Amino acid sequence: MKKCVKIATAHPAKLIQLPVSDTSVPFGAAKRDILPIDLKKFGYKEEEYLITGTANVYTWPQSEYYPDIRTPSVPYTSRILVRKPHPADFSGNVWIELFNWAASYDRPVAGWGQCAQYFIDSKDIWIGVTVRDVCINSLKRFDPVRYKDLSFKNPLSKSERKPRIDSYNETDPEQENGLCYDMISQLVAAVKGGSGPFKNYDIRAVLATAATGGDLSAYAAAIHPITSLENGDSTFDGYMIHMTGAPGALNSEEAKLDALDPRCKIRLEVPIIRTYTTGDILGGGFHPDWSCMQRRPDSDELGNQYRTYEFGGTCSVSLHNRLSGPCFDDVEKAGGNWRGVSPDELLEKGTAEFPLGYFLAAAFENLKKWVRLGITPPHADFLKLEGEYPDMKFVIDKYGNPVGGVRSPYIDVPTCTYTPAGEAKPFSEQLLKDLYIDNENYIRNFILSTLKTYVNGFLTEAGAMQLILDVINSTII
Numbered sequence: 001m002k003k004c005v006k007i008a009t010a011h012p013a014k015l016i017q018l019p020v021s022d023t024s025v026p027f028g029a030a031k032r033d034i035l036p037i038d039l040k041k042f043g044y045k046e047e048e049y050l051i052t053g054t055a056n057v058y059t060w061p062q063s064e065y066y067p068d069i070r071t072p073s074v075p076y077t078s079r080i081l082v083r084k085p086h087p088a089d090f091s092g093n094v095w096i097e098l099f100n101w102a103a104s105y106d107r108p109v110a111g112w113g114q115c116a117q118y119f120i121d122s123k124d125i126w127i128g129v130t131v132r133d134v135c136i137n138s139l140k141r142f143d144p145v146r147y148k149d150l151s152f153k154n155p156l157s158k159s160e161r162k163p164r165i166d167s168y169n170e171t172d173p174e175q176e177n178g179l180c181y182d183m184i185s186q187l188v189a190a191v192k193g194g195s196g197p198f199k200n201y202d203i204r205a206v207l208a209t210a211a212t213g214g215d216l217s218a219y220a221a222a223i224h225p226i227t228s229l230e231n232g233d234s235t236f237d238g239y240m241i242h243m244t245g246a247p248g249a250l251n252s253e254e255a256k257l258d259a260l261d262p263r264c265k266i267r268l269e270v271p272i273i274r275t276y277t278t279g280d281i282l283g284g285g286f287h288p289d290w291s292c293m294q295r296r297p298d299s300d301e302l303g304n305q306y307r308t309y310e311f312g313g314t315c316s317v318s319l320h321n322r323l324s325g326p327c328f329d330d331v332e333k334a335g336g337n338w339r340g341v342s343p344d345e346l347l348e349k350g351t352a353e354f355p356l357g358y359f360l361a362a363a364f365e366n367l368k369k370w371v372r373l374g375i376t377p378p379h380a381d382f383l384k385l386e387g388e389y390p391d392m393k394f395v396i397d398k399y400g401n402p403v404g405g406v407r408s409p410y411i412d413v414p415t416c417t418y419t420p421a422g423e424a425k426p427f428s429e430q431l432l433k434d435l436y437i438d439n440e441n442y443i444r445n446f447i448l449s450t451l452k453t454y455v456n457g458f459l460t461e462a463g464a465m466q467l468i469l470d471v472i473n474s475t476i477i
Contacts, residue, residue: 002160004065004066004225004226005226006226006227006228007068007069007180007226007227008056008069008185008223008226008227008228009227009228009229009230010185010186010188010189010191010227010228010229010230010235011053011186011189011230012181012186012189012190012195012197013051013052013053013183013186013187013189013190014050014051014052014053015049015050015051015080015190015195015196015197016049016050016052016316017047017048017049017196017197017456018048018049018050018079018146020048024143024145024146026046026048026079026081027105027106027138027139027143027147027326027330027334028081028099028106028107028108028128028325028326028330029045029046029048030046030083030116031082031449032326032327032330033323033324033325033326033327034322034323034325034326034327034328034340034341034342035323035324036322037116038272038361039083039120041300042085042120043085043086043089043236044083044084044085044120045083045084046081046082046083046301047081047082047084047197048079048080048081048082049079049080049082049196049197050077050078050079050149050150051077051078051079051080051129051183051186051187052075052076052078052149052405053075053076053182053183053186054073054074054075054076054182055073055074055076055179055181055182055183055186056069056070056071056072056073056074056181056182057069057070057071057155057176057179057250057251058070058178058181058222058223058250058251059250059251060250060254061256062261064222064310065263066222066225066226067222067223067226067250069249069408070178071155071156074152074153074155074176074179075150075151075153076151076179076180076183077149077151078129078130078131078136078150078183078375079129079130079139079147079150080127080128080129080130080179081125081127081128081129081188082125082126082127082197083112083119083125083126084125084126084197084201085123085124085125087121087200087202087413089123090123090124090125090201090202091122091123091124091373092202092203092204092205092372093122093124093125093204093205093207093368094124094125094126094127094191094198094203094205094206094207095111095119095124095125095126095127095207095208095209095364096127096129096184096187096188096191096206096208096209096236097110097111097112097126097127097128097129097185097208097209097210098129098131098180098208098210098212098215098216099128099129099131099132099210100210100211100212101129101131101132101134101135101212101213102212102213102339103331103336103338104135104138104334104335104336104337105135105138105326105331105334105335105336105337106128106130106135106138106139106326107325107326107339108128108324108325109211109242109243109316109321110209110210110211110240110242110243110360111126111209111210111240111322111332111360111364112126112128112324113324113325114321114324114356114357114360114361115357115360115361115364116324118364118365118460118462118463119364121462122365122368125198125203127187127191129183129184129187129273130150131177131180131183131184131212131215132177132180132215133152133171133172133175133176133177133252134171134172135171136150136151136152136175136321137172137335138334138336139300139334140290141334141335142330142333142334143250143335151175152175152176152177152179152180152241152301153174153175153176154173154174154175154176154252155176156176161171161173161253162253163253164252164253165249165252165253165254165256166255167256171252175252176251176252177249177251177252178249178250178251178252180215180229181218181219181222181223181250184208184219184223184235185235187227188206188235188236189229189230189235190226191203191206192206192229192233192366203291204372205237205238205368205371205372206235206236206237207236207237207238207239207240207367207368207371208220208236208238208239208240208241209239209240209242209364210239210242210244211239211242211243211244211316212244213244213245213248213256214244214245214247214248214249214256214257215243215244215248215464216239216244217241217244217246217247217248217264217266218247218248218249218250218256218257219243220236220239220241220247220264220266220268221247221257221263221264221266222247222250222274223250223266223447224270225268230449231430234268234269234270236270236369236370237270237371238270238271238272238273238367238368239270239271239272239273239367240266240273240274240275240363240364240367241272241273241274241275242274242275242276242288242360243275243276243277243280243289243291243316244280244289244291245259245264245280245289245290245291245293245294246258246259246261246264246289246290246293246294247263247264247266252425255265259283259289259291259294260291261387264293264294265294265296267303267304267306268301268303268304269302270305270343270371271305271306271307271367271370271371272305272306272307273306273307273308273309273363273367273370274294274306274307274308274309274428275307275308275309275310275311275360275363275367276291276308276310276311277314277315277316277356277420278310278311278312278313278314278315278383278394278405278418278419278420279314279315279316279400279420279421279422280316281295281310281383281385281394281420282385282392282393282394282420283390287315287316290389290390292382292383292385292392293389295308295382296308296358298379300376305370306419307366307377307379308380308382309359309363309380309382309405309406309458310380310382310404310405310406311354311356311359311405311406311408312401312402312403312405312406312408312411312418312419313401313402313408313410313411313418314356315418315419315420315421315422316422317424317473319341319353321356321357322339322340322341323340323341325339325340326340327340328340328342329364342371346422351420353424354408354410354417354418354424355410355467358459358460358463358466359406359408359458359461359463361459361462362457362458362459362460362463363377364455365460366378377457378407378456378457378458380406380407380458381404381405382404382405383402383403383404383405384402384403384404390437394420398406399414399417399427400417400418400425401417401418402418403415406458407453407456408449408451408453408458409445409449409450409453409467409471411447412428412449413442413445413446413449415432415442415476417429429477432476432477433477436476436477437473438477439474439476439477442476442477443471443472443474446467446471447468447471450464450467450468450471451464
């Protein structure tokens, strides 16, 4: 294994604002979500920019701990969505979220999709960035004129190319997804340098989040250590990586890391919080990622600041999260695989699922305090497993819910059995009566558990208050 050497310098990318009109709007605009958000009501504005520059494509041989440059200085153009408060109200915190691309169109799964109100209430800047060829192609279908310049053009000639790797979607042989990594660094450089939309903003921390096919964990493991800003500083100041297990591929011809590869266990000089659903932990179910194989101890040591939060009862499929994506008409126009849900469908399916967003908001808050104030986040146990890889299973309690992990009222005061596939199977009326006697006693126990979760650092104050308001108005018996 070689010693890490800084081989890339992140120069600010060029940002070109795209105008909005009655006939040309951003894909994924907040006002066109399934449940539209009026950002002006909260003192926010939304802008869209082309992001353009030149990027290296990297290679990461199995024998090397850090990557090398495969193809240098390749032109690219992608796009970003920026949601920002007035400079006078700004918190100092910027979140860059890599859009999820599993449905062949841009979706803000980890951050804005779960925690939009948290970012707005915090007066943080949020940036969504397109990182995949499949989404570039969908954007061009959505609006061929607005997005005509988008390109991750493959720099290799046809004779130089090798077979493409397997992915959630077929990759475009004329494009190269590995261009996204330097683009991400150059976006950070533009933000920290006060370029374009970030002029007049007092930026104190730039933080990363994503729930993708390993793009952000690949960036953190491979690109962050070898890249610096022009002044020598790190790119991101902290990471909140959701769901993703092993780091993804650094180019379109190499496979992502194996779950047992030691390079999966990311160590950086900036804080990292990793959050997982039950569906990520093992190799089966809806989201089989063997994330348990990347487990490592929490640490407060400088240069190795790390937390893992595993949420029992949760899954990557969330009805509430699916309400936050682009509306059906826009997805259809873009040719994506619809992953949304209508408000009526949500009511039909019920709202018994685990509301993960409230708990992710606490993880975002914990990371900000760690980065900005040096306040160390709380610790949580891993979800308990039995058996040996690859024959492992969850230890479950008498109600069918997982043991261990981040504790919450949904697991400690249960009314459902939660499955790794995202189902919430309600208890029978008799079992509810046996557990809680009456509705008043259930509400009392739920509130006490919610307050305990808040005190333990796994709910924000706003999240705890909302859960209490929700349960006060509930009737389960």
